[in-house]
Amino acid sequence: xxxxxxxxxxxxxxxxxxxxxxxxxxxxxxxxxxxxxxxxxxxxxxxxxxxxxxxxxxxxxxxxxxxxxxxxxxxxxxxxxxxxxxxxxxxxxxxxxxxxxxxxxxxxxxxxxxxxxxxxxxxxxxxxxxxxxxxxxxxxxxxxxxxxxxxxxxxxxxxxxxxxxxxxxxxxxxxxxxxxxxxxxxxxxxxxxxxxxxxxxxxxxxxxxxxxxxxxxxxxxxxxxxxxxxxxxxxxxxxxxxxxxxxxxxxxxxxxxxxxxxxxxxxxxxxxxxxxxxxxxxxxxxxxxxxxxxxxxxxxxxxxxxxxxxxxxxxxxxxxxxxxxxxxxxxxxxxxxxxxxxxxxxxxxxxxxxxxxxxxxxxxxxxxxxxxxxxxxxxxxxxxxxxxxxxxxxxxxxxxxxxxxxxxxxxxxxxxxxxxxxxxxxxxxxxxxxxxxxxxxxxxxxxxxxxxxxxxxxxxxxxxxxxxxxxxxxxxxxxxxxxxxxxxxxxxxxxxxxxxxxxxxxxxxxxxxxxxxxxxxxxxxxxxxxxxxxxxxxxxxxxxxxxxxxxxxxxxxxxxxxxxxxxxxxxxxxxxxxxxx
Amino acid sequence: xxxxxxxxxxxxxxxxxxxxxxxxxxxxxxxxxxxxxxxxxxxxxxxxxxxxxxxxxxxxxxxxxxxxxxxxxxxxxxxxxxxxxxxxxxxxxxxxxxxxxxxxxxxxxxxxxxxxxxxxxxxxxxxxxxxxxxxxxxxxxxxxxxxxxxxxxxxxxxxxxxxxxxxxxxxxxxxxxxxxxxxxxxxxxxxxxxxxxxxxxxxxxxxxxxxxxxxxxxxxxxxxxxxxxxxxxxxxxxxxxxxxx
Numbered sequence: 001x002x003x004x005x006x007x008x009x010x011x012x013x014x015x016x017x018x019x020x021x022x023x024x025x026x027x028x029x030x031x032x033x034x035x036x037x038x039x040x041x042x043x044x045x046x047x048x049x050x051x052x053x054x055x056x057x058x059x060x061x062x063x064x065x066x067x068x069x070x071x072x073x074x075x076x077x078x079x080x081x082x083x084x085x086x087x088x089x090x091x092x093x094x095x096x097x098x099x100x101x102x103x104x105x106x107x108x109x110x111x112x113x114x115x116x117x118x119x120x121x122x123x124x125x126x127x128x129x130x131x132x133x134x135x136x137x138x139x140x141x142x143x144x145x146x147x148x149x150x151x152x153x154x155x156x157x158x159x160x161x162x163x164x165x166x167x168x169x170x171x172x173x174x175x176x177x178x179x180x181x182x183x184x185x186x187x188x189x190x191x192x193x194x195x196x197x198x199x200x201x202x203x204x205x206x207x208x209x210x211x212x213x214x215x216x217x218x219x220x221x222x223x224x225x226x227x228x229x230x231x232x233x234x235x236x237x238x239x240x241x242x243x244x245x246x247x248x249x250x251x252x253x254x255x256x257x258x259x260x261x262x263x264x265x266x267x268x269x270x271x272x273x274x275x276x277x278x279x280x281x282x283x284x285x286x287x288x289x290x291x292x293x294x295x296x297x298x299x300x301x302x303x304x305x306x307x308x309x310x311x312x313x314x315x316x317x318x319x320x321x322x323x324x325x326x327x328x329x330x331x332x333x334x335x336x337x338x339x340x341x342x343x344x345x346x347x348x349x350x351x352x353x354x355x356x357x358x359x360x361x362x363x364x365x366x367x368x369x370x371x372x373x374x375x376x377x378x379x380x381x382x383x384x385x386x387x388x389x390x391x392x393x394x395x396x397x398x399x400x401x402x403x404x405x406x407x408x409x410x411x412x413x414x415x416x417x418x419x420x421x422x423x424x425x426x427x428x429x430x431x432x433x434x435x436x437x438x439x440x441x442x443x444x445x446x447x448x449x450x451x452x453x454x455x456x457x458x459x460x461x462x463x464x465x466x467x468x469x470x471x472x473x474x475x476x477x478x479x480x481x482x483x484x485x486x487x488x489x490x491x492x493x494x495x496x497x498x499x500x501x502x503x504x505x506x507x508x509x510x511x512x513x514x515x516x517x518x519x520x521x522x523x524x525x526x527x528x529x530x531x532x533x534x535x536x537x538x539x540x541x542x543x544x545x546x547x548x549x550x551x552x553x554x555x556x557x558x559x560x561x562x563x564x565x566x567x568x569x570x571x572x573x574x575x576x577x578x579x580x581x
Numbered sequence: 582x583x584x585x586x587x588x589x590x591x592x593x594x595x596x597x598x599x600x601x602x603x604x605x606x607x608x609x610x611x612x613x614x615x616x617x618x619x620x621x622x623x624x625x626x627x628x629x630x631x632x633x634x635x636x637x638x639x640x641x642x643x644x645x646x647x648x649x650x651x652x653x654x655x656x657x658x659x660x661x662x663x664x665x666x667x668x669x670x671x672x673x674x675x676x677x678x679x680x681x682x683x684x685x686x687x688x689x690x691x692x693x694x695x696x697x698x699x700x701x702x703x704x705x706x707x708x709x710x711x712x713x714x715x716x717x718x719x720x721x722x723x724x725x726x727x728x729x730x731x732x733x734x735x736x737x738x739x740x741x742x743x744x745x746x747x748x749x750x751x752x753x754x755x756x757x758x759x760x761x762x763x764x765x766x767x768x769x770x771x772x773x774x775x776x777x778x779x780x781x782x783x784x785x786x787x788x789x790x791x792x793x794x795x796x797x798x799x800x801x802x803x804x805x806x807x808x809x810x811x812x813x814x815x816x817x818x819x820x821x822x823x824x825x826x
Contacts, residue, residue: 042641
């Protein structure tokens with residue numbers, strides 16, 4: 001079946017929905033469809049807890065320039081600095097806009113949007129922690145997702161729910177639309193559009209322990225990579241320091257923002273040794289490494305120094321009232337999954353794979369970049385976690401992802417609305433569904449087969465062990481080899497379920513293939529970067545090397561091989577300095 | 582521990598009617614029911630259709646009946662439903678929604694009823710330059726109702742939806758309407774009477790409290806519906822209803 005629209009948005013999380021609202025309000029009234037593999041309110045934006053960062057200055061004086069600087073330094077100087085200024089300046093407008101759409105932020109006694117401290121956010125270029133995170137209890141993401149979805153209902157946005165992205169229509173530099181698989185029927189649908197936005201989120205599921213939803217399988221970046229579009233900075237994947245021990249479920253940085261303290265087996269506040277300035281509010285990559293170092297040194301809670309060992313997040317000093325008012329959902333997670341009350345007992349935590357700083361490269365208007373000269377595709381956009389502008393560089397600060405969604409989701413929507421008022425549809429290729437149909441037919445063939453979950457578990461294990469918080473050349477090469485072996489198995493993967501309606505087995509096979517491709521690009525990009533920067537920490541190259549590696553990496557996937565070029569970083573405002581807190 | 586999962590299976594395209602399949606499985610008492618289901622899917626039957634995403638109770642995808650009660654599979658631990666070796670766990674899909682396949686149910690009508698109550702912000706006053714000012718007390722008034730994740734557990738548990746009045750808007754729609762009525766920045770009832778003040782709106786609620794009992798977010802759903810009933814009555818009498826906290 002073929003559908004025609006002016007704009008198609010793939011993904012119904014914060015970035016996709018905000019773009020949809022922006023397009024819906026455009027004067028030219030472009031016909032828009034939002035295509036999502038999940039019902040919109042199931043999107044992973046809803047899992048974000050801590051807050052959305054903006055220099056409102058409701059608790060203390062604050063300035064967007066300080067926010068931008070913190071973002072640049074937090075990203076270990078791999079952040080494009082003009083983009084960071086746009087993020088910080090537009091954050092203020094975006095937060096007020098969300099509130100004007102009804103978002104129920106917590107309030108100060110004066111009735112203003114309440115703000116709290118968060119990792120890496122400072123006033124006056126590092127002087128002291130800044131109260132910059134605007135929050136709605138500890139479910140800010142849920143509130144943002146609900147509010148945006150409600151607004152889409154009001155604006156009558158058209159949704160195609162449970163449609164899976166399987167291919168991109170692209171001819172040279174011109175994008176013509178997408179191909180999607182309908183879960184309910186097994187039918188393939190072609191969506192022709194003048195402008196396509198990819199906002200499909202992250203890909204933490206390639207790691208064994210992750211905070212990410214099962215749906216976060218990098219479909220957008222993988223589909224684009226297989227169509228010859230480069231991915232940027234894929235070696236930078238954030239491990240959030242505090243996931244529930246053994247499960248990876250996120251325990252927000254907000255706990256530390258409200259005064260929570262990380263402790264080792266001696267009860268010591270060990271961050272005093274690693275980041276004497278910001279302590280438990282240092283950037284996430286530094287804290288994750290500190291936790292691993294403590295555990296390796298035998299100072300974890302079990303003292304065994306292995307994968308089962310962990311540290312404590314002590315929120316007992318916060319008081320039951322604060323926890324109830326500001327961290328109720330987290331208290332619920334602790335009670336449900338660990339049987340503890342955080343007001344009374346410390347929370348057992350371990351680092352968990354959390355956020356993709358890398359992704360589809362874009363300019364500041366969210367246009368996808370085609371090559372290291374910065375040239376772009378026509379009619380192809382990306383925003384949110386799937387994109388890499390880059391505003392997060394080598395490490396993302398907490399609360400900056402929710403800002404990223406609304407600021408760049410809007411910019412994408414704006415540019416797309418303009419673009420499709422001047423550009424029509426590309427010609428429809430003669431066999432638009434061909435490649436996707438081939439994959440599906442092959443998967444459904446009978447025969448002794450490779451079970452997809454074995455492939456899945458092996459991938460997650462090698463990525464966690466070798467492309468984790470601390471990396472070595474040997475380990476990364478092993479991951480590359482392991483992934484190569486799994487990739488060889490892929491053509492022999494078969495599904496047992498050959499039906500059309502609600503064939504979840506088929507969809508999950510396609511998702512695993514996406515993760516395999518993403519993992520390969522990630523591992524190869526990591527191997528090539530011989531320095532430590534932000535979340536990419538190498539035991540064999542422990543220092544940051546601005547002379548050789550102050551650049552973005554652009555990686556192409558071609559026939560199972562990864563080719564990497566480099567692109568300059570915009571450091572026009574703040575010169576790189578050693579990153580100390 | 583070794584336990585048996587009995588799961589209702591049904592593929593409308595292939596099966597005449599739903600049937601039960603037994604799966605003997607070794608489950609850790611501390612694992613989520615969702616973890617066990619997914620392991621059953623990997624090990625025994627990869628065609629088992631179940632919706633899931635976040636795995637920790639915030640997205641609302643995996644609501645189902647576990648031993649006859651609406652729960653989120655990812656927030657229910659094995660030890661919550663089973664005590665000894667050899668126990669049985671019954672897994673069936675949500676009620677009052679047609680089964681699409683196995684544990685996946687058609688939620689279109691549920692979402693349509695949600696849309697019909699106008700569950701979006703209708704400002705009472707034009708937007709100021711910065712934020713609308715709202716006191717912490719005013720904010721607290723509707724906090725409970727902001728927690729809804731549209732999992733449809735309440736809708737499934739409601740006997741009015743199931744038997745008495747199929748066109749009843751249902752608890753989730755009403756709790757989301759209440760969220761705006763109680764928000765002092767919103768126009769409230771002035772913009773929403775039609776969808777609520779009718780025989781399929783608030784008045785169909787018979788105070789069974791099944792919604793409140795099963796809500797995985799602990800929302801006091803019935804209370805919110807009754808609040809709305811009182812507000813509507815006051816509104817029609819030309820008064821502003823003073824909510825009891």
